[in-house]
Amino acid sequence: xxxxxxxxxxxxxxxxxxxKTTISRYxxxxxxxxxxxxxxxxxxxxxxxxxxxxxxxxxxxxxxxxIGIIIPDLYYHFYSEILNQILSTxxxxxxxxxxxxxxxxxxxxxxxxxELLAYKIEGMIILSHTISSKELSGLSxxxxxxxxxxxxxxxxxxxxxxxxxxxAALLARHKCDILIHINSPASEDVPAHGRLSGFSDFCRxxxxxxxxxxxxxxxxxxxxxxxxxxxxxxxESLYPGQKKGIFISSDTLAxxxxxxxxxxxxxxxxxxxxxxFDNSPISREAVLPISTVGQQIDKLAYEAVRLLVEQMxxxxxxKPVPLDxxxxxxxxxxxxxxxxxxxx
DNA sequence: CTACCTTCAGTATCGTACTT
DNA sequence: AAGTACGATACTGAAGGTAG
Numbered sequence: 001x002x003x004x005x006x007x008x009x010x011x012x013x014x015x016x017x018x019x020k021t022t023i024s025r026y027x028x029x030x031x032x033x034x035x036x037x038x039x040x041x042x043x044x045x046x047x048x049x050x051x052x053x054x055x056x057x058x059x060x061x062x063x064x065x066x067i068g069i070i071i072p073d074l075y076y077h078f079y080s081e082i083l084n085q086i087l088s089t090x091x092x093x094x095x096x097x098x099x100x101x102x103x104x105x106x107x108x109x110x111x112x113x114x115e116l117l118a119y120k121i122e123g124m125i126i127l128s129h130t131i132s133s134k135e136l137s138g139l140s141x142x143x144x145x146x147x148x149x150x151x152x153x154x155x156x157x158x159x160x161x162x163x164x165x166x167x168a169a170l171l172a173r174h175k176c177d178i179l180i181h182i183n184s185p186a187s188e189d190v191p192a193h194g195r196l197s198g199f200s201d202f203c204r205x206x207x208x209x210x211x212x213x214x215x216x217x218x219x220x221x222x223x224x225x226x227x228x229x230x231x232x233x234x235x236e237s238l239y240p241g242q243k244k245g246i247f248i249s250s251d252t253l254a255x256x257x258x259x260x261x262x263x264x265x266x267x268x269x270x271x272x273x274x275x276x277f278d279n280s281p282i283s284r285e286a287v288l289p290i291s292t293v294g295q296q297i298d299k300l301a302y303e304a305v306r307l308l309v310e311q312m313x314x315x316x317x318x319k320p321v322p323l324d325x326x327x328x329x330x331x332x333x334x335x336x337x338x339x340x341x342x343x344x
Numbered sequence: 345c346t347a348c349c350t351t352c353a354g355t356a357t358c359g360t361a362c363t364t
Numbered sequence: 365a366a367g368t369a370c371g372a373t374a375c376t377g378a379a380g381g382t383a384g
Contacts, residue, residue: 006353008352008353008354009353009354010353010354018370018371019370019371019372020353020354020355020371021355021356021370021371021372021373022369022370022371023354024354024355025369025370028355032368032369032370033369033370034368034369034370037369037370053352053353053354054354055352055353055354056352056353056354056355057353057354057355058354058376059352059353059354059355059376059377059378060353060354060355060356060375060376061354061355061356061376062355062376062377
């Protein structure tokens with residue numbers, strides 16, 4: 001086996017009698033060459049079996065076209081779906097992604113960020129909650145966060161307050177005796193807190209009996225299941241026979257609860273109404289399709305990348321003008337009424 | 345030991361020949 | 365004078381080599 005050396009611009013230049021500058025232009029600005037010469041180079045590439053070398057290109061111009069991502073986990077279907085949507089923006093913006101799954105502890109995540117920076121990412125999308133936006137803003141690299149505390153950095157979020165309000169309104173329309181919201185404890189500066197406040201606001205404005213349950217659900221099924229089971233047991237004993245309208249802060253957890261109910265009763269009992277949040281794929285694919293306050297996950301992803309690309313493009317200019325203050329983009333939620341609230 | 349090349353495979357920048 | 369189509373060369377960051 002003879003080691004065949006990589007074909008380079010130099011080889012192509014020698015073969016075609018152009019300079020390597022011209023070969024470079026063929027790739028980066030083909031229109032600046034005559035059609036005839038484009039064809040000559042194109043033929044030479046095939047003949048010599050040239051393989052593009054982006055590492056060399058990165059070395060020469062310093063632009064990696066990498067975006068770093070830190071995501072908390074891939075248990076919640078919202079995260080896997082938004083990751084899916086972010087990755088698909090490659091077709092539009094041509095940026096590639098380096099991804100870490102974080103939310104372990106601050107030190108670990110700082111290490112991840114350093115690693116990303118070492119790979120010369122041009123921008124970063126943060127979904128994990130571990131590191132404050134103040135610290136992130138000090139990183140001197142464009143950053144966009146999605147659905148987390150975002151005071152000092154750009155962000156794209158769902159209108160969570162409206163979502164919580166819509167969920168409560170839907171449950172109220174079905175004349176539930178008690179409205180229940182289940183969420184994990186979140187301080188007021190994280191967007192998801194709006195689900196709680198929107199829900200509470202509606203209940204108070206309409207003098208409805210309601211209850212907020214906050215628990216830590218962890219980042220996997222193993223952690224979530226016992227918590228949901230406990231909550232369900234409590235509700236069963238607290239409100240027997242009453243019509244319970246339950247709004248859970250994610251479809252993933254709503255699905256866990258739905259499964260527990262169906263295993264117990266063989267179906268979703270008439271006195272249970274269930275509304276999730278996210279409109280992640282699981283809400284459609286569940287045993288009974290789950291009603292949900294939909295985040296427009298495709299839009300969140302697209303807007304986040306677009307916002308980031310804008311800043312990264314600005315950074316590449318000779319005289320970049322940084323944003324004077326963070327941009328916060330809000331995407332409205334869309335309510336999906338499915339079988340867990342519209343019993344047949 | 346360390347100061348100074350080379351190497352890798354491209355790009356940025358400026359320059360040139362030629363046409364309009 | 366301006367535009368088009370190309371070329372020459374320094375330069376990029378880090379690792380490895382080498383001379384002193």
